[in-house]
Amino acid sequence: MSTPSNYLQMVSTVSSDGELKMELVEKPMPEPKAGQIIVRVEAAPINPSDHGVMFGWSNMAEAKSTGSGQNTILTAPVPEQGMRAMKARVGQALPVGNEGAGTVVAAGSDEYAQSLIGKTVAVMGGGMYSQYRAIDAVMALPLLEGHSAKEGASCFVNPLTALSFLETMRMEGHTAIVHTAAASNLGQMLVRICQADGVNLVNIVRKKEQVDLLRDMGAQYVVNSSSDSFMADLTDAVHETGATLGFDATGGGQLASNILTAMEGAAARTPGAYSVYGSIKHKQVYLYGGLDVSPTVLSRGYGMAWGIGGWLLPNFLAKAGNEVAMRMRTRVANELTTTFASHYTDEISLSQALEAEVVQQYNAKTTGQKFLICPQKP
Numbered sequence: 001m002s003t004p005s006n007y008l009q010m011v012s013t014v015s016s017d018g019e020l021k022m023e024l025v026e027k028p029m030p031e032p033k034a035g036q037i038i039v040r041v042e043a044a045p046i047n048p049s050d051h052g053v054m055f056g057w058s059n060m061a062e063a064k065s066t067g068s069g070q071n072t073i074l075t076a077p078v079p080e081q082g083m084r085a086m087k088a089r090v091g092q093a094l095p096v097g098n099e100g101a102g103t104v105v106a107a108g109s110d111e112y113a114q115s116l117i118g119k120t121v122a123v124m125g126g127g128m129y130s131q132y133r134a135i136d137a138v139m140a141l142p143l144l145e146g147h148s149a150k151e152g153a154s155c156f157v158n159p160l161t162a163l164s165f166l167e168t169m170r171m172e173g174h175t176a177i178v179h180t181a182a183a184s185n186l187g188q189m190l191v192r193i194c195q196a197d198g199v200n201l202v203n204i205v206r207k208k209e210q211v212d213l214l215r216d217m218g219a220q221y222v223v224n225s226s227s228d229s230f231m232a233d234l235t236d237a238v239h240e241t242g243a244t245l246g247f248d249a250t251g252g253g254q255l256a257s258n259i260l261t262a263m264e265g266a267a268a269r270t271p272g273a274y275s276v277y278g279s280i281k282h283k284q285v286y287l288y289g290g291l292d293v294s295p296t297v298l299s300r301g302y303g304m305a306w307g308i309g310g311w312l313l314p315n316f317l318a319k320a321g322n323e324v325a326m327r328m329r330t331r332v333a334n335e336l337t338t339t340f341a342s343h344y345t346d347e348i349s350l351s352q353a354l355e356a357e358v359v360q361q362y363n364a365k366t367t368g369q370k371f372l373i374c375p376q377k378p
Contacts, residue, residue: 003029003038003105008070008375009130010350011093012054014078014086020058022074022354025093030134032108037116037137043153044100044128045342046353046362046371048249048289054096056089057082060363065356072354095127097373101143101152105132113137120147122155129350131375141329147336153372154342157313158186159332160325161288162193164316167324169199169245172284176200176243178234178259180250181291182222183210183367185342191219192339200241204234204255210367225255231262239266246285247311252292256285256308257299264302278303286311291365345369349377 008024015021032038055076063076078086101122107113121140127133143152169177179190182203194201195218202221203214214222221237223230237243238259246259260283267279283302288311298308317325332340345368352358353373362371 003040003132005029007131008350009127010096010353012056012096013093014056014058014083014090016090018078018080018083020056020076020078022054022096024070024072024350024354027130029132032106032113032134034108035110035113035137036108036134037104037113037121037140038106039102039121039123039133039135039140040105041100041123041128041130041133041375042102042149044097044373044375045154045157045344046373047098047154047157048291048365049157050096050098051363051365053094055363057085060359063356063359065354065359069351072351074354074356074359095130097128097130098126099124099154099156100128100133100373100375101149101155102133103149104140107137110137116140116142119143120149120152122152124156129353129373129375131350141333143336144333150344150372150374151336151341154185155332155336155340158189158342159340160317160328161313162186162190163328163331164313164320165190165247166193166197166199167320167328168286168311168316171320172245174243174245174284176202176241176245178202178204178238178243178246178263178285180204180225180246180248180255180259181289181367182219183207183213184249185370186249188214188217189340191217195219196339200243202234202237202241202243204259205367207367231258234258234262235265238262239269242266244281244283248285248287249289250292251287251290252294252296254297254299255292256287257297259285260302260306260308261299264306275303278305280305282306284309288312343370344372346371347374347377349373350375 006026012022058076058078065074104116107117120143125135183205206225211222223233248256263283283306285308
């Protein structure tokens with residue numbers, strides 16, 4: 001397959017005078033090394049985890065765009081506190097986009113790399129908001145015959161995160177999970193995985209329609225954080241499931257603390273599980289997102305056997321090892337259009353992703369709304 005001599009890639013730069021700039025830059029087409037492939041990127045999702053590199057600590061409420069087409073440039077001011085937090089990246093044009101999928105159009109001399117030419121593959125390696133991407137062949141996930149790039153674009157971040165929640169549960173000796181922002185694409189995947197694997201899952205959402213959505217999927221335990229009976233409902237669900245592990249996508253506010261409180265309240269109902277230091281069983285909540293950027297507030301009323309920490313997919317995969325990672329990747333490929341199906345509300349081009357009014361929509365991180373960048377789209 002022929003490739004152009006140049007291609008467009010989206011980059012994000014913070015300048016020393018306090019401005020974030022995102023733009024499309026023209027790059028020369030690389031010559032693939034022995035074990036590399038060149039992927040013609042056809043679809044790449046915008047995940048909340050992409051926003052950190054894209055926007056950092058800039059004030060996106062004041063973002064503006066100029067120009068049109070491939071000359072579109074998005075700018076936003078960076079407050080003083082944001083400049084201190086992003087000091088290490090000042091002046092660096094960082095490629096953005098964690099994952100995507102497309103067709104292999106060229107490969108190095110390695111036999112395996114050559115075998116992928118013409119195939120549709122999913123890729124996670126950064127820099128995916130680009131028309132083409134060079135990457136090591138072993139890092140690509142070949143999709144099954146008949147699966148499209150759009151179906152495979154979200155193969156890694158959400159599916160592997162959801163699967164890794166269960167792996168974490170088993171590794172740490174828990175038996176059930178509490179999950180927040182549970183009506184998201186990732187949350188719906190987790191519901192299907194837990195149904196298939198026989199794992200009890202407590203889903204926390206914040207709207208009545210989200211409760212209905214998950215119950216229509218067959219979810220047994222769904223609680224609404226905006227309900228007056230939220231804490232009682234959550235404690236009941238935790239007691240029935242025995243959940244002592246939570247994954248919180250919001251990050252800020254009191255939700256993580258509320259989950260621990262519910263776990264402690266549920267444990268207190270079990271004779272012999274309580275002591276003067278609180279329940280004996282360790283209760284753990286991991287913060288894996290930042291939908292709520294306010295401080296994390298802990299109201300310590302859950303004894304001494306508890307923990308709150310950060311959870312990041314790459315860190316977990318490094319800890320779990322190649323065997324676990326390959327097992328999960330294989331499952332994703334086999335169940336791509338069922339368990340791990342993703343749904344997109346909007347498909348946009350690279351330049352449209354830099355238009356301020358479009359940015360405001362996907363930066364809102366609204367549950368049920370997911371944008372897909374199609375780099376080959378005019």
